[in-house]
Amino acid sequence: AQTVTQSQPEMSVQEAETVTLSCTYDTSENNYYLFWYKQPPSRQMILVIRQEAYKQQNATENRFSVNFQKAAKSFSLKISDSQLGDTAMYFCASESASGTYKYIFGTGTRLKVLA
Amino acid sequence: DTEVTQTPKHLVMGMTNKKSLKCEQHMGHRAMYWYKQKAKKPPELMFVYSYEKLSINESVPSRFSPECPNSSLLNLHLHALQPEDSALYLCASSQAAGAGYNGYTFGSGTRLTVV
Numbered sequence: 001a002q003t004v005t006q007s008q009p010e011m012s013v014q015e016a017e018t019v020t021l022s023c024t025y026d027t028s029e030n031n032y033y034l035f036w037y038k039q040p041p042s043r044q045m046i047l048v049i050r051q052e053a054y055k056q057q058n059a060t061e062n063r064f065s066v067n068f069q070k071a072a073k074s075f076s077l078k079i080s081d082s083q084l085g086d087t088a089m090y091f092c093a094s095e096s097a098s099g100t101y102k103y104i105f106g107t108g109t110r111l112k113v114l115a
Numbered sequence: 116d117t118e119v120t121q122t123p124k125h126l127v128m129g130m131t132n133k134k135s136l137k138c139e140q141h142m143g144h145r146a147m148y149w150y151k152q153k154a155k156k157p158p159e160l161m162f163v164y165s166y167e168k169l170s171i172n173e174s175v176p177s178r179f180s181p182e183c184p185n186s187s188l189l190n191l192h193l194h195a196l197q198p199e200d201s202a203l204y205l206c207a208s209s210q211a212a213g214a215g216y217n218g219y220t221f222g223s224g225t226r227l228t229v230v
Binding site: 033 | 155156171214221
């Protein structure tokens, strides 16, 4: 069975600084997708960044980048130049590429950006 | 249009009431999902519709009844709910069932309180 673990329930970072959120996962699948979603107080889950497991290159989306270590089953999210609007709950998620229709979510990390 | 719209945003209902949650998307997505999210927890999958047919029911109690009248609409009919059913109900859509690399587009949810 797939599992996703986020070991940091809460984190804080000063505005303009860099922060890294940790995520580890376990799967027996050969191909899968990994995601980071952001859920601000507005409640909507927003896709931040995604990674296909068979791609070696780490995904990057503007200030957001991942460190994907497939052998270690690690998928951390780095936020550079943190902004107040980055304050949110961040969920790591995995999905099998075999089409099980089901995300496996981690328990989330609540990030607070301090002015 | 790149949104999933959910109505109402807030709902308070008694245990004997019948109410419905509505979800709408016009992105041409052929898969739609209902998730339930309790406070400070990740979303939990309830139902998956693929091409307007129910594909997955995650052993949800029959007091929750989903309906997909067409490819753009998804309803969740509620009847005889319990206070423990109080939660945020999120709708999501994807191009096809099993979100794959593109991930899901989520709505902002309906905050349901059962009294």
